Amino acid sequence: MLTYDILIVGSGGAGLYAALESRMEEDLQVGVLTKVYPTRSHTGAAQGGVNAALANLDPTDTWQDHWFDTVKGSDYLADQDAAEIMTREAPMVVREMEHWGCPFSRTDEGKIAQRPFGGASKPRACFSADKVGHVMLHTLYEQGIRHGVNFLNEWQVLSLMHDGQRCQGVTAINTQTGRVHTIQAKAVILATGGHGRIYWTRTSNALGNTGDGTAIAYRAGLPIKDMEFIQFHPTGLRRTGILVSEGARGEGGFLLNGQGERFMSRYAPEKMELGPRDLVSRSCETEVREGRAGPEGEVFLDLTHLGRERILERLPQIRELCIEFEGVDPIEEPIPIKPTAHYSMGGIHTDLNGQTPIEGIYAAGEAGCVSVHGANRLGGNSLLDILIFGRRAGKHALEYARNNSFTPVDTGQEEADAKMIASIMEGESGASIADIRRSMGNLMAEKVGVYRNGKDLESAVSELADLQEQFKMVRIQDKTKAFNTELVAALELKNMLDLAEVVAVGALERNESRGAHTREDHPERDDENWLAHTMATLGDDGRPKLDFSPVTITEFEPKARTY
Amino acid sequence: MIEKITPVRKSILANIRIQRFTPSEHKSAYFDNFKVSVETGMTVLEALRLIKNTQDSSLTFRAFCRSKICGSCAVRVNGKPVLACSTQLMPILEDFKKDSVSIQPLKNMPVLRDLVVDIEPVIEKLSKMHPYLMENRERIPETLEEESIMSKQEHSRFDYITDCILCGSCYSACSAASADPNYAGPLTLGKAYRFSADVRDSFQGERMQAAVDQGLWSCAQCRKCINVCPKDTRPAVSIQRMRKMSIDDGIHDTAGSRRAKAYTGDVAKYGQVNKPMLPVIVNGPKGWAAIEAAENYLKKHGIEPTLQVCTLGGQSSTQKIYDKVKELEAKGENKT
Secondary structure, three states, X not given: OEEEEEEEEOOOHHHHHHHHHHHOOOOOOEEEEEOOOHHHOHHHHOOOOEEOOOOOOOOOOOHHHHHHHHHHHOOOOOOHHHHHHHHHHHHHHHHHHXXXXXXXXXXXXXXXXXXXXXXXXXXXXXXXXXXXHHHHHHHXXXXXXXXXXXXXXXXXXXXXXXXXXXXXXXEEEEOOOOEEEEEEEEEEEEOOOOOXXXXXXXXXXXXXXXXXXXXXXXXXXXXXXXXXOEEEEEEEEOOOOOEOOOHHHHOOOEEEOOOOOEOHHHHXXXXXXXXXXXXXXXXXXXXXHOOOOOOOOOEEEEOHHHHHHHHHHHOHHHHHHHHHHXXXXXXXXXXXXXXEEEEEOOEEEOOOOOEOOOEOEEEOHHHEEOOOOOOOOOOOHHHHHHHHHHHHHHHHHHHHHHHOOOOOOOOHHHHHHHHHHHHHHHOOOOOEHHHHHHHHHHHHHHHOOOOEOHHHHHHHHHHHHHHHHHHHOOEOOOOOOOOOHHHHHHHHHHHHHHHHHHHHHHHHHOOOOEOOEOEOOEOOOOHHHHOEEEEEEEOOOOOXXXXXXXXXXXXXXXXXOOO | OOOOOOOOOOEEEEEEEEEEOOOOOOOOOEEEEEEEEEEOOOEHXXXXXXXXXXXXXXXXXXXXXOOOOOOOOEEEEOOEEEEHXXXXXXXXXXXXXXXXXXXXXXXXXXXXXXXXXXXXXXXXXXXXXXXXXXXXXXXXXXXXXXOOOOOHHHHHOOHHHHHOOOOOXXXXXXXXXXXXXXXXXXXXXXXXXXXXXXXXXXXXXXXXXXXXXXXXXXXXOOOHHHHHOOOOOOHHHHHHHHHHHHHHOOOOOOHHHHHHHHHHHXXXXXXXXXXXXXXXXXXXXXXXXXXXXHHHHXXXXXXXXXXXXXXXXXXXXXXXXXXXXXXXXXXXXXXX
């Protein structure tokens, strides 16, 4: 049996920071299990910035300003003690990254450069050109090599094991060989990222953002929190969902419907295309719903009127992205776009140290939910979240593993998982993975997407149950053991179907509109009844059971959220 | 003026030839042909995914971010290493005026299955290169209350390399890596230079030795890595700069550094390289054996070898070119 003092599942920013923090003194064995190679993780895709009130650009900025911006942005669903920790510790973790070699862009004085960002009252997003997530991820990986962190690359986690009180470890399959293993660990940190892929093609997320850690925690009986909150970005490319950044609208781009009308005049006559993200997403969606879309249900971001020169000068990267990923040159024609699922605010419920109700089991980053983002995350706070809570989880797990022994683990789970895999591999006659996945994505985008209402959500819940039934018979053609990517896709789909159900059930239950959750039949925020976190656990009947817990309010009384 | 938008979207029925290989089932690699209706906007990765979803779900390839930042999906398309996710198919079909395109795994790494190669050997080489910053305490404060100060100009010395996504395209194209399996490869040496050029680092000597040991001087400067890099990180340029840095650091006892010094010294002195003496200068006295062998070979074929250095006329113009190169090099050091 493989044994680690601390096993981290997931190799993005949160996982690698946790690994580094717990391996710094090199007294414990620390392993990072990842289904990709660490530098492939989705943290690398974050372009814009990481928030920290360094006050390098605006000397009046303080962490308290950052704290308030975060709480307001969350539509008051963030726990204010958690948001306080995150914003107060932010300058320290950003400096620590810098001391480890992270190449942030520089001010004229040679300090870390900062830029303004949506929803922030001061310019506090620290950046490295348009690649800050990428350089942070590489820096953490490099320091991990230096300090002797072990990497189990291309392994897929299967189950999380505990005895009801304490962590035992996980089971996982080595994709390169196809063998199932038990990995015993005093502490497990789940840092597997978000689950935007439940919207399948309608997401900006990587192909593997399937919520694996969140799903195994849910199946192991742990509570998962605020799952109905999914942030949508208004301008994803039609084919792939890849983001066209807000810069394009900032430079004067128009949003047009299929008829060529500048439709934002109907929804935000003053701000037009520069309205807040959620409003613009809803406006695009309304045009499509009311039959004014292009030939394939898209609307258009038109830059042609800016002219060749201005596009080449100000938006060269956006132009390159449209040509490479969509085959469209924005100098010549409008860019086809659709709102796209971007970020999962919800996740595995943890305390301020990233610990779940089971001792030794932790979660951090987009997989976890402390909660600091509440109902809507601010730009630049996701990279901060992974640093702060990756670090805290790593620190706490280190102390825990130093002071505790291994909990005995029986190999029953490994056998059960090997059997589960064998039974998936036997599937010959049912629907294909691609078919079920497409149905799931379409139904989530239509009924649990930007707009939601009770009737659609009810039908979504029952359709998801049908898909779960279909999955039991899923057809697998590839019978090879080694490097079976069809099997991996099946395991991911199983995870997504479980989480999609929790998202839909949570959205159905929450009879209000708050942050990213918009109910057409309950358009107002309702603090009296719904200033609460949704806690979902797996019920005895195999369906999610919902409880609600209060939001921690320490400093800022909820007010209307206006910008 | 309001006008209905009608996007131009073309479609071609294309033949996608994909190299297949499952070690447990096949003796050697072979090609499968798939008919795919390629539309405007379709990337190589989308075509692969379409084939996997609708024609053959056992087709095996890596992909993750789909947006040119993770480096998982590097493959060869018509022989050239590219990222599948950021390569449009329609222009390739139109350029080659054929309705067929071939997709193969990267070279210089063992194939695990179909388009998936084993990158572990490259990662191991990278790990041996000390690819991390070791804090230079003159630049990096002990406390997290302060930032280290690094000027824009200092940052720009290595910023271009930090775009590297470790996709392996350069390693696939590298002529030195295919000639010598022990050669570290362009991406790893690029990463070594990235840290050695960072003023916040204090580990220069040991990393430099690791680079020398792993083939800093084996690079043939064919610059194929520069042509194929999807992020424009110019590994061959980093290797050149790393070599210069190693000579400046006083590492003169390697074959490569001796060759480099002989080249520059000869050109300065004679206006050209004194090639017959190179084996001796590079490899020491045992180089005479190579010279003797070459002489014998020439004589056997009726050619009388010359041991004289022929100094060309117009040596002063060569000297001018040489001076100009030095001047440009000095400038290059200071630009981004």
